[in-house]
Amino acid sequence: MSEANTSEIRIAGFGGQGVILAGMILGKGATIFENRHATLVQSFGPEARGGSCSAQVVLSDQPIAYPYVARPRILVAMSQEAFERFAPDLAPNGLLVYEQDLVKVHDLRPDLRSFGIPATRIAEELRRRMVLNIVMVGFVAAVTGLVGVEAARKAVVDSVPKGTEHLNVTAFDKGCEYGRRLIAGGPAGEGKA
Amino acid sequence: MQADRIGVLTGVHFIDGDFAAAEGAIAAGCRFAAGYPITPSTEVVERLASRFPFVGGLFIQMEDEIASSIAIQGAVWAGAKAITVSSGPGISLMAEHIGYAAMTETPCVFVNVQRGGPSTGLPTLPGQADVMQARWGSHGDYAIIALCPNSPQEAFDLAVTAFNFAERYRSPVMLLLDECIGHMLEKVVIPPADEIEVVPRRLTEKKPGDYLPYLPGDNMVPEMVKAGMGHRFHITGLTHDERGYPVMTAAAQEKLVRRLVDKIRLASRDLALYEARWLDDAEVVVLSYGITSRVVHRAVEVARERGAKVGQLRLKTIWPFPEHLIDQLLGGRVRSIVVPELNLGQLVLEVERTTRGRAKVVPIGHAGGTVHEVGVIVEAILEAAK
Incomplete structure (x- = not known):
C-alpha cells in the first residue's frame, strides 16, 4: 500500500478517552482540508466508557478500497493494554506514539522508533483532562506529518462542541509544540522508553 | 424532480455510514422518522433528530420498534416520506409491519444496520446475516427491494435511491447496511440539490368517487x-x-x-444496481455485497497478481435478486462463482439456484463479528481457478 502515499495508523486506548474522535480529526484534516482520502474503522465494546477502543485509519492520495489495517506504520497508544496488544503488529521501521504516563514501553522491537508525551498531564494543566486526545492529535501531527498541522487544527475546530474551540485549539497547540521540541531535540527525544 | 435545496448539505464531509444514510434520506425528501435506539443503527436517528428541526421534519422516539414501524406508515398516508431505522432484534419486531407496508403499498424505507446475530448477538460488531430476513422476514408472499451500500458515500447515494424506488414501486425498501459501513468514516461528497434526482409521490388527479386506490396503473x-x-x-x-x-x-x-x-x-432488471471489475477474462468471479466487497477487492487484486483470472461482481441491489446478471456471467469462460458473506450461507443460495449447475458455486461462510481475512478469500479463488 506504499503507492499513492498511503499511511496506515491504529489509534487505541480506553473508551471515553476520545480515541475515535482523535482518528476522526486526522481523517477530517486529510479529506476536508487537504482534499485527500481517508477511512476510519472503529471497534469498541458495548460499554460507554472504560472498555478497550480502537480506530484503524488509512490516509491516502487515492480512494481507499480496503479500510483495514493489519500492520500499521504508526500506532498511537493511549493505554497500556493498547500498547501490549498492538505494538507487536507495527510494520517494520514503524513508529510508536504513546501517552507516557499511561503506557510503560518495554521490549520494543529495535527497528521501531517511539515518541512519548504526557498528554494527560498537559490536559490537566489546561484544567480539562478530557482534551488529552486533542493534545495527542497535535502531537501526532507534529511528529508524524501524517496530516498538515494547519489542516489538523482546522479539523479540531470543525469537530469539537461550539464554545470549546479555544480550549481545544490550545490543547492541540500544546501537543504540537511538545512534538516539535522533541523532534528538534534529535536523538535524545527518540527511542525514549 | 430535483431535491429540495433546504435538505441538502452540499459539500465534502468526513462522516460515517449511519450519518450518510440519514443525510441521503433528508436529501430524498424524508421529513418523518420514528425509531427506537439500538446499536449500531442509533446514529442514523440521532442525525435525523438533530437535522430535522432545520428542515421542517419530525422525529419521534417511539415506545418500541413495533410502534416505530407503523408510525412511519401513518406519516406516509398523511403525505410525508418516512423512514425507520433499527438493527437485527428491532427489525424482527418490525417484521409484521414490513408485510403491512407491502400489502397496503405504502412507500417507506426501513434501514437495518446489521450486527452479529441471532438474538441480541454482537451489538457492536458486524454481520450480514439478515439478508434472508430482509427478503422473507414478514409472513406471506410479497416482494421487497433491498439495497446494500459498501461505503458511507454509497449509504448516502442508496438512501436517496431507496426512497426513489419506494415511490416508484409503492413498496417498502430495505436499506441494508452492516456495522462496518454504519460506523466507518469516510469522505462523503454531497452534490448540489439540483444534481440529486428525487422521485415525487405519484398522487392521483382523479376526483373523489372516480379514484380507485388499488387500481394498478x-x-x-x-x-x-x-x-x-x-x-x-x-x-x-x-x-x-x-x-x-x-x-x-x-x-x-x-x-x-x-x-x-x-x-x-x-x-x-431496472432495479439491479451493481459494479463489475475484471470480468472480461474472468474464469472465477467473486460475488459479494456490503463491507465484504471491500475485502474482496483486495483479495481479487492479490489473486490476480498471483495469476488467477478472477473478476468481481458487487451487488448493490440484492433483492429482487438480479438473476439476469448471473445468466450474463455464465455461458462463457466463468467456471466458478465464489461467494463470501458474513453469514453461513444466505445469498449464496440464490446464486446456486440461478446458476442451475452451470458453474461451481463456492460459499465462504463467516459467522460475523469481523470481516473475512483476505487470505481466506485469496485461497478460495486460487483453488477455484485451478
Missing part, C-alpha cells in the same frame, strides 16, 4: 392519495379489491398478491 403500481385530499377509503392489511375493501376470496387473493410480487419481480 403504470408498472402495475396504483396512484396514491394523502389524507386531506377528500378521498375516503379503507387501508387494510386484509386482502382487498381495487376499492380497498376487504374481499375474502381466492380470486381476490390471486389477483392482489400476484401483482404485489410481480411489480417488483418483473422490474428486477
